[in-house]
Amino acid sequence: MTCVPPRAIAVPPQPPAAGRERAAKVDERRFWAAYAISALGSGVGAGALPLVAILMLDASDWQVSLLAVLAGVAGVALVVPLGPWIEFHRKRPVMISADLIRFAALASIPITAWVGVLSYGQLCAAAVVQTAATIAANAASQPYLKTLVPASSRAWVNSRLETTTWTTGALGPPVGGLLVSATSPITSIGIDAISYLLAACGWRRIRQSEPPPSPRAGQRRWLADTVAGWQYIFAHPSLRQLFANAMLFGGCIIASTPLIAVYLLRELHFSAMQYGIALGVPCAAGVAGSLLAPTIIRRAGLGRTLLYAGAARCVWMAPILLAEPTTTGLLLIIASDSALLLCAGIFNPAFATYRMNVTADTHLSRVVGAWAMSSKLVQPTCIAAAGLLAAVAGIRTAIGVLAVVLLACAVLLPWTALRPADGRRRAHGDPGEAPARRPETPRPQGDE
Template identity: 30%
Template structure:
């Protein structure tokens, strides 16, 4: 659902000025006329589509071609997100010492190379589940570095008064990818099988690699003398996040929601393909149609924020996406209308998650000093994504013990609790969230 925050300091230099790493304000100009941002944006649009193809192709490959069990699917999901728990915190400190665009370039290269191994192994009739675990783990590690950099690079690409616009455009693209990617993935899987559909993702990561090579940023690397011990810098990032009461509540809601959402969605491929008997193409269409809500949410967020206020948008959206989670296992009770029920659930869930994410990510980026952005984002990611591998393994164990549908009900019930962190608190009594005080 969401991500991280940072901090840093030295004994000799109290606060580093913003100018080296943040594009200063200037007369407003639409990002549609900013060729540099458009170059980066176009590469990310293609990569997002490709990642959606693989998100569908990997579980289909495991369930239908390698006949994976519930526990094996849990392990596969855990491998994909384990990196956020294992290297999430040090990644933020390392990224704060490096040029973020360069980190993203290397991450794209690693992801493309790792995924290329799967169709080659399948073609050679050597592919096994452990190969999927290994590739998912490598891609997950590269994604940690890419995503933390991705969320931290925006202030060095656009002016401060364009950060919200840039986030809105990037989230809109993500949702367009969520709409087109699963449907494209389902079609490719039916046409050339799941292993070779992954080649489409490899191509899009290469396109992102090239676009980032052509992008220019305004970031300046931190001086070597401005770097403390790695553990101290990790601690600064954590203290920055948990020292802010509003951020603590946002992290609480997001982390709890992600934990229980992972329990539900780990079982989703088996639920759709085996329990409901749907085809991979139908599974892709459900994801695509549901994701239309995310695009609508990205477009509607500025209007909703103006209507109810930035602060209130957070608990309102949290209540909505937590409540509709119950519609997912409910589809098993009404199999005759499962398809439209799942589409409606996906639409409302995607709409409200996008409203929540754009609002809170913009708030985090706005209040965090530029030199702490990597550690801020890594700290939040560690907390809210680090729970996901644990939840995925638990989902596999619960699915084996209780069955798929009861496990999904546990996930849905837990999500109802997640909204409490932001519902009970100061958000209702504020209209605007605070600005940076550095």
């Protein structure tokens, strides 16, 4: 009898759906890795441009302030006309180009410093280009992420990015400070530049094919296309209220930062080390909030999380004024700031997911860009106003006014539109509200 060797067991081919799902997970990790590299570089390079102006170019106080103002105003002016172009083109090439532009702008500073021709004008130009490219990259990255991640995973992915932001924001500046102390601010800028180059390479490694951009509807009108992001926000009841809340909240927080530094160091006479502890320890609460966000969103619903975390983050500035120049006072400041950042860490991923869900694909780039550009203009205005108030009425009064304004921010949240009683039903991708009405030039028209 002839022995027939057993046949090799054939392995059935993997179902295409499973392969696609695995490839999508790999691309999500690549997106996160590129984002993390860029965020860490930005953390290390935070504040390095003003230090170059002060330590290497002997710039005056007025010139240092002008550097910040120019970066915001001129950067916004550069990117405003690009909004429609970004909207109707593929987003990943925009992200790669923006990172390469930021790499070139920042890398030019160490190069010119090395050959001895670095100037204040070049520093301003680099700051303007970096700001404009950052706004453009943000305007492209959110729509691209929306195509990359299914609706059921958006809250989790946004929470992971938020965790990365808080972590790199806590680790990066101390590392940058050590580099500045050991070498010069040029080193921090060089690392920041390299991080943008590595991030651009990371975006290129994503394999999932980007779908074609939404077609332009109707006749092309440059002015109408340019302001369409703001039109969309103001035509959408919840986005309009969230926009007002975000501008006021962000302006107050940014304006309070230099005032609280003066308050802690001069009014309460804490040491520089104590101030650093008060500044750094609460970042851990931001990380914790971002880690808790997916679970809270899943259990409470996206609407409830957005409203209650958004309101809770508005109440924690006032307790700082009760602090005394003692260890107990320092602990009170740390606890208050930690509570604020914990709530912010929960709110931010919920907000990013909600805005992504309710904004139509035809307008998401311009909505995100309009949001970022408005922040760049509002925040310096708030800093100037708070500084003037502090000069006239004192540091405590200025912080107290900002605390009251922050409390008012909670009222601006879309309590009626999101119907918090229904929040549990609207977990994850169900925001409880249809996308905004698409604005037609010159006024809004019907639902998409």
